[in-house]
Amino acid sequence: MKTEITGKIIIVGDNIDTDQIYPGRFLALTDPAEIGSHCLCGVDESIAASFPKGGIVVAGRNFGCGSSREHAPIALLSMGASAVLADSFARIFFRNSINLGLPLIICKDISKKVENGQTLTLDIEKGTVTVEETGAVYECERLGDQAMKILEAGGIKPLMRARMGIK
Amino acid sequence: MHALEKILAKNSGRTEVHTGEIVTAKVDFAEINDLYLQTVYSFYEMGGDKVWDNEKCAFVFDHYAPAPDIKSASNHNEMREFAKKNDLKFHFDTNCGVCHQVMAEAGVIYPGMIVVATDSHTTTHGAFGAMGTGVGATDMATILMTGELWFRVPEIIEIRLEGEAPKGVYPKDVVLHVLGKIKADGAVYKAIDFTGSYVENLNVAGRMVICNMAVEMGAKTAYMQPNQDVLDYVSARAVRPYEIQHTDPGYQYQESYVFDVSALEPQLACPHSVDNVEPLPEVLKKGEVLLNQGYIGSCTGGREEDIAIAAQILRGKQIPKYSRLVVVPASAEVMQECIRKGYLLDLMQAGATISTPGCGACLGAHEGVIAPGEVCITSTNRNFPGRMGSTEAKLYLASPATVAASILNGRITDPRAYL
Numbered sequence: 183m184k185t186e187i188t189g190k191i192i193i194v195g196d197n198i199d200t201d202q203i204y205p206g207r208f209l210a211l212t213d214p215a216e217i218g219s220h221c222l223c224g225v226d227e228s229i230a231a232s233f234p235k236g237g238i239v240v241a242g243r244n245f246g247c248g249s250s251r252e253h254a255p256i257a258l259l260s261m262g263a264s265a266v267l268a269d270s271f272a273r274i275f276f277r278n279s280i281n282l283g284l285p286l287i288i289c290k291d292i293s294k295k296v297e298n299g300q301t302l303t304l305d306i307e308k309g310t311v312t313v314e315e316t317g318a319v320y321e322c323e324r325l326g327d328q329a330m331k332i333l334e335a336g337g338i339k340p341l342m343r344a345r346m347g348i349k
Numbered sequence: 350m351h352a353l354e355k356i357l358a359k360n361s362g363r364t365e366v367h368t369g370e371i372v373t374a375k376v377d378f379a380e381i382n383d384l385y386l387q388t389v390y391s392f393y394e395m396g397g398d399k400v401w402d403n404e405k406c407a408f409v410f411d412h413y414a415p416a417p418d419i420k421s422a423s424n425h426n427e428m429r430e431f432a433k434k435n436d437l438k439f440h441f442d443t444n445c446g447v448c449h450q451v452m453a454e455a456g457v458i459y460p461g462m463i464v465v466a467t468d469s470h471t472t473t474h475g476a477f478g479a480m481g482t483g484v485g486a487t488d489m490a491t492i493l494m495t496g497e498l499w500f501r502v503p504e505i506i507e508i509r510l511e512g513e514a515p516k517g518v519y520p521k522d523v524v525l526h527v528l529g530k531i532k533a534d535g536a537v538y539k540a541i542d543f544t545g546s547y548v549e550n551l552n553v554a555g556r557m558v559i560c561n562m563a564v565e566m567g568a569k570t571a572y573m574q575p576n577q578d579v580l581d582y583v584s585a586r587a588v589r590p591y592e593i594q595h596t597d598p599g600y601q602y603q604e605s606y607v608f609d610v611s612a613l614e615p616q617l618a619c620p621h622s623v624d625n626v627e628p629l630p631e632v633l634k635k636g637e638v639l640l641n642q643g644y645i646g647s648c649t650g651g652r653e654e655d656i657a658i659a660a661q662i663l664r665g666k667q668i669p670k671y672s673r674l675v676v677v678p679a680s681a682e683v684m685q686e687c688i689r690k691g692y693l694l695d696l697m698q699a700g701a702t703i704s705t706p707g708c709g710a711c712l713g714a715h716e717g718v719i720a721p722g723e724v725c726i727t728s729t730n731r732n733f734p735g736r737m738g739s740t741e742a743k744l745y746l747a748s749p750a751t752v753a754a755s756i757l758n759g760r761i762t763d764p765r766a767y768l
Contacts, residue, residue, distance in 0.1 A: 197533055197534070197622060199731075199733045201712075201713075201731070201733040201734070201735050201736050202733060202734060202735065205713065205735050205740075206712035206713040206714050206735075206736070207713050207714065207718075207738075209384045209412070209712075209714065210384075210413065210418065210420040210421040210424055211420070212386055212387065212390070212424070224733075224734055224735045224740055243534050244533055244534035244537065244567065247533060247534065247567060248469065248731060248733060249468075249469050249712070250467055250468055250469040250483040250484060250485050251384060251485070252385070252387055252485035252486040252487060253384075253387075255485075256387075270534055270537055271537075272534075272537060272567055273537060273538050273567065273569050274469055274483050274484060274485060277484060277485065277488055278484075278485035278486075278487070278488070281485065281487045281488060282487065326371075326501075327371075328371050328499060328501070338395075338487055338488070338491060339391065339394055339395050339487065342395040342396070342491055342494065343395055343396050346395065346396040346397075346494070348395075348396035
């Protein structure tokens with residue numbers, strides 16, 4: 183598992199719910215690429231098309247609240263997001279994201295300390311975020327053992343395949 | 350220990366559990382709704398062959414019932430194939446209704462159990478003294494393979510509701526008021542135990558409304574100690590024997606909040622957030638709110654009690670020209686009862702559109718989606734931007750009585766003058 187992630191950021195607000203990440207009208211879709219093309223369209227329809235590959239989404243409080251739809255982290259991953267930093271995350275969205283190998287890191291007030299388009303380096307093991315442009319370093323929360331175990335395996339699917347004795 | 354901790358301990362083969370611990374617990378019933386074909390894909394990707402127990406899991410086709418387009422119709426077929434292959438004992442096709450109502454009616458929900466579903470509103474089943482929680486597709490696939498799931502034992506907070514609600518104030522108003530105070534992230538990762546005299550005297554439908562909306566505060570699960578109404582309901586339906594769990598005397602909640610409901614007024618959650626709650630008269634003081642659509646339905650506000658009060662308010666009257674009222678019964682059982690009692694006839698004669706049981710327009714899939722610039726008042730659970738259609742539309746959450754009185758006037762209206 184890559185414990186250091188570097189990417190350009192986009193900043194969104196508080197309480198960005200799963201309807202804004204991935205609206206209900208697209209829920210019948212199953213192709214990840216197609217799902218990714220609608221990511222965050224409830225915030226701004228132009229985000230998905232212009233999202234920097236490997237970019238990091240920075241948000242305020244309660245990111246991912248609302249529905250249990252796994253389309254939300256699928257959309258973020260497929261759009262090219264490599265991590266999400268926020269003040270807090272909703273519970274089901276947190277599980278879904280970790281299960282799919284998308285790191286979600288709690289970093290208090292980070293959305294107020296950085297600017298759109300800056301490049302951040304996130305060190306998941308150390309629990310730090312570095313702003314490449316300014317050199318500023320911020321502390322973030324470290325993931326729990328259970329979440330780390332799943333992320334290190336590359337998500338719940340490889341973990342389960344190993345448990346079932348399947349290569 | 351709290352009753353919820355006893356449920357977690359029992360299902361994980363322990364004598365006790367502690368807050369913050371990770372436990373692996375057996376799931377007593379697992380439900381997959383029709384948004385989650387990914388569950389089937391993840392199941393096979395992880396090497397699944399057959400489900401762990403064909404009597405303890407089921408599909409409910411509710412979000413796309415009946416199928417609004419070719420893609421969802423095809424998704425249903427892939428899920429039917431999976432159900433057939435696994436010979437699932439329970440199957441709820443497009444003729445049944447919203448999963449949370451349908452499961453309770455079918456008797457697969459009972460006190461002391463763990464129910465996990467691919468739906469955030471699974472907190473609803475706290476109404477029955479069960480531990481209900483929502484997961485995504487891949488977590489569900491792991492349950493289908495193993496019959497268990499890992500849980501972090503949550504902090505438990507108490508929301509004590511005391512007193513008797515005044516006329517015109519319904520469980521929806523009570524929970525909206527609480528949500529306005531606790532806020533949308535006030536209970537993230539936590540369990541909410543609703544206690545107090547209001548809860549002790551509340552019927553099954555009202556309990557389901559309040560536990561349903563617990564997830565709008567971020568809660569992992571909700572709980573209410575079963576009362577006689579619950580026992581009457583489940584004893585007539587439960588498919589398995591059950592054991593009611595009780596919280597030990599002196600249990601220390603992480604936090605306790607007390608609300609007196611006896612002076613409460615009808616409440617509204619205003620656009621675009623579930624916790625943007627104000628008493629209805631306060632909203633009206635700022636000016637009138639003209640409406641295009643009223644909506645009564647969903648796992649929150651589509652039960653017999655909800656449709657009955659709307660029928661009572663609208664009987665013999667007409668909603669205004671150019672406005673709409675969409676009514677979506679939560680289940681086929683609810684719909685049949687409302688047909689027998691004449692409620693649907695009353696509503697249709699008042700100008701309502703009655704749609705098939707299911708989730709309908711609550712999540713913007715079909716059956717009453719709204720256009721840019723429109724305003725809708727709804728008995729459902731979420732008013733996020735774009736939830737019921739256009740991100741440029743506005744949604745007000747309210748009790749079914751407020752929805753009915755409001756659409757009758759074409760503007761947000763206090764229902765108390767109509768009761």
